[in-house]
Amino acid sequence: MTNSIYKKLIAELKKIIETNLQPNQKLPSERKLVQIYQVSRNTVRLALNELEQKGYIYRIHGKGTFVSSIFLNQTNLGTMYSFSDEMNLEGRTPTTKNLSLRLLIPDKNISLQLNLSEGEKVYELIRLRLANDEPLIYSKTYLPQKFFPELKIEELNKDTLYGVMEKIYKQSSVLALEDIQAVNLSAEESKILHVKNNAASLKINRRLINENNIPIEFTKALARGDKFVYRSKQYK
Template sequence: MQKPLYRQVISDLEMRISKLKANDKLPSERKLLMQYGVSRNTIRLALQDLEQRGLIYRLHGKGTFVSSMYLDQPNIGGMYSFSEEIKRAGQKATTKNQSLELVTPSEQIAKQLNLVSDEQTYKLVRIRLANDEPQIFSTTYLPKKLFPDLKLSDLQADTLYSVLKSKYSQLSVMAFEDVQAVNLSATESKFLAEKAGAASLKIYRKTINDKNVPIEFTISLARSDKFIYRSKQYNHFL
């Protein structure tokens, strides 16, 4: 199966970047449009992906440049997957789907998903476990207009992202996350088999598709004694 256009552009740019030196300048958006013959949105999505992963950096009024990092990473650009990370650690990953219902989201959720005030979303509540021990309690909001007739049974035999891709042809290509340190409430602690007031990481995650449209917004609570949040940061100017 042929890769989507934005992914073809990303793959080609990655190859070009790997042959350049740190701080070398990339062609302008206009030149990239002419070279690849794709839409401006496709070019911007590709550059946004590369920038989020630290391969490039942009200076206002000056252009786009190659970051000082070595591109020798497995599955470069892959989306974070709880199941894959747990399996990689030699543990068994499972998910308990607690509930799925249609709701009118709060103003905050609607804004994250670019919805108008009366649009509905599916609200999916899940517990993610490693070796049968709860690690993450999450609430996911999915626009009804993008995922009509979503059923809890769809998620019993497959992962959420696999269902979104196979049943609705919606491919998650990029995610934005904010992480906050919080203490678990009495209700939240029960889902994670923890004590009320225990330290936790609260993770806000928005996922977009290949058309730069938000398709998912998830609020997760992760046990701080079981879940490690990793990030990489690069100094573009070394």
């Protein structure tokens, strides 16, 4: 399965849902979709999984797949591990502005998040994430110096953060722990994200754990409330 086939099927199904179907209307079966679009069963299944995560559809075991009563054309933070991958999947062009990188002794909270001893230093990376040149997420990321010695902003300007972490410093995560809460942006944060002062935002605190059960990154991010939702799914 190529990425282009997968993206094309998602776009086609989204269009049909938005323009031709009613809430709670049943979609064709996976077998029927395979016949209609001449793609593999796996491609159909992955596309439906993506649409379910985004809130366009829901499934009832033994009965089929249905159009959601309410769906929001906003990115679900709960399924977004890679900003770039998610934006590409949605047909938007992602960019990252690395605003600053500096070495410092972190405050007590950051040290606790990263299991650091007193006096251990971290790199603070401040970034702005954009899609189609529209600012969406403002973040501050903290990386322990002992795992990322001599980290340079030039490295981050040439590759993604996780690309640099894995390729240069051989650090990759196996677990991400997140807390998300609703907050209002300060005047400075609102200006950076191009929204009105005191606008609603989703604040994300994310901690990444490596294969040795050691935290290697702690990020505090602000995502625009008009562009993102946090969507969960519960079964009884």
